[in-house]
Amino acid sequence: MDKMQFDNAMARQARLAPGFVRTIVESMGYDKLNNALPLTEIWDAQQIVITGCGDSWLAGIAARPLFESVSGVKNVQVMRNIEFNRYMDKGQLGFSPNTPLVIGISISGTVSRVVEAMERAQHYGANSLLITDDPDSPAAKAARHVLLLDMPKPGEYGPGLLSYCASVSALMCLALRIGRARGFITDGEHKKMVQAIVDYAASYAPLIEEMDQRCFELAGTWKDLRCVDFVGDYADYATAFFGSAKILETYGGYTTYDDSEDWCHINYFLRDPNTIGRVFITNSDTPSFNRVKETLVAVDQLGSPCIVVTDADKSEFADRFEVFTTPKAPYSWLSPLMQHLPYDFISGYSAELLGVENFRRDNPIYVEQGGTRIRQSKITIV
Numbered sequence: 001m002d003k004m005q006f007d008n009a010m011a012r013q014a015r016l017a018p019g020f021v022r023t024i025v026e027s028m029g030y031d032k033l034n035n036a037l038p039l040t041e042i043w044d045a046q047q048i049v050i051t052g053c054g055d056s057w058l059a060g061i062a063a064r065p066l067f068e069s070v071s072g073v074k075n076v077q078v079m080r081n082i083e084f085n086r087y088m089d090k091g092q093l094g095f096s097p098n099t100p101l102v103i104g105i106s107i108s109g110t111v112s113r114v115v116e117a118m119e120r121a122q123h124y125g126a127n128s129l130l131i132t133d134d135p136d137s138p139a140a141k142a143a144r145h146v147l148l149l150d151m152p153k154p155g156e157y158g159p160g161l162l163s164y165c166a167s168v169s170a171l172m173c174l175a176l177r178i179g180r181a182r183g184f185i186t187d188g189e190h191k192k193m194v195q196a197i198v199d200y201a202a203s204y205a206p207l208i209e210e211m212d213q214r215c216f217e218l219a220g221t222w223k224d225l226r227c228v229d230f231v232g233d234y235a236d237y238a239t240a241f242f243g244s245a246k247i248l249e250t251y252g253g254y255t256t257y258d259d260s261e262d263w264c265h266i267n268y269f270l271r272d273p274n275t276i277g278r279v280f281i282t283n284s285d286t287p288s289f290n291r292v293k294e295t296l297v298a299v300d301q302l303g304s305p306c307i308v309v310t311d312a313d314k315s316e317f318a319d320r321f322e323v324f325t326t327p328k329a330p331y332s333w334l335s336p337l338m339q340h341l342p343y344d345f346i347s348g349y350s351a352e353l354l355g356v357e358n359f360r361r362d363n364p365i366y367v368e369q370g371g372t373r374i375r376q377s378k379i380t381i382v
């Protein structure tokens with residue numbers, strides 16, 4: 001079978017990802033970041049809350065370790081939009097000037113919950129910054145500050161893959177800017193880390209062709225599995241959840257996601273394990289690596305087909321597992337930027353092989369005017 005007959009938006013975006021990260025990082029120069037968030041407000045922030053919906057929320061989980069290690073802000077939270085908007089105690093908003101710094105992410109700037117988050121932050125005296133690709137969007141207008149992604153136009157961005165690379169890259173650049181401004185990293189460290197983002201993304205370029213072909217072949221069987229169950233810890237949870245989201249968005253497949261500990265308590269019991277694909281994202285220096293390996297022993301015993309995306313050597317895992325060994329990141333916080341690529345390819349090819357349209361557009365029940373369900377939800381400030 002010729003894979004080019006099954007070419008698709010996910011595969012095309014995955015091939016472009018290494019260079020695309022460079023484009024975004026290079027656009028995040030000193031002036032842009034400085035204009036997006038004044039120095040005094042960076043110093044004021046005693047707490048950071050990152051929030052968004054779908055991929056944009058996951059981008060926060062992917063970038064959290066970097067905010068924690070370099071920003072110098074002790075309290076960094078990544079919150080689901082619904083939790084920040086409706087459940088975070090209002091007494092925690094504006095208790096000190098420009099605190100918390102609420103960072104919203106929304107590529108379109110049009111989803112109701114992010115507009116609501118920006119309005120809530122403003123209403124209770126917290127600071128707000130929106131990372132978006134549309135400076136005229138409702139969420140951008142509701143935010144005090146905007147960091148514009150400026151993704152190249154025209155471009156192919158749906159279902160979100162390059163847009164996810166853009167928001168993770170922008171968050172990383174912002175974290176480094178905050179850390180530099182607060183004096184928690186030196187100018188030299190700052191430059192080295194910014195360059196590391198570009199170089200890490202570029203290090204995937206030589207792997208893409210082989211990854212593309214291998215993923216096409218895997219999609220031939222994985223598309224028919226009853227369920228695909230993703231596992232990742234902490235920032236790798238973003239990659240796991242992202243893989244699951246792409247299965248839903250590309251072909252409406254059945255998926256689950258968990259962390260390596262809870263999986264042993266819960267998802268372990270899914271019946272007919274030979275019909276469930278397991279996808280693990282883990283790296284040799286992750287603090288839970290030994291726990292992930294224990295969990296993978298259970299996966300092997302259950303007989304589930306299994307893919308591992310990792311910087312560790314194949315020999316660390318059962319022989320029958322499909323191991324994607326990715327480049328070793330010079331900083332552990334970089335891995336989530338690119339380790340989603342194997343499943344991006346697999347979900348894109350699966351949809352094409354199944355003859356299903358992204359976002360189920362082939363079924364009228366899923367086609368709604370302008371995404372009513374997420375864009376016309378009532379804004380409520382509590």
Ligand SMILES: N[C@@H]1[C@@H](O)[C@H](O)[C@@H](COP(=O)(O)O)O[C@@H]1O
Nearest residue numbers: 053054055056106107108109111
């Ligand atoms: N299916 C899409 C997701 O892929 C997207 O991540 C989310 C947030 O979109 P935005 O970043 O524009 O706020 O909206 C929808 O739910």
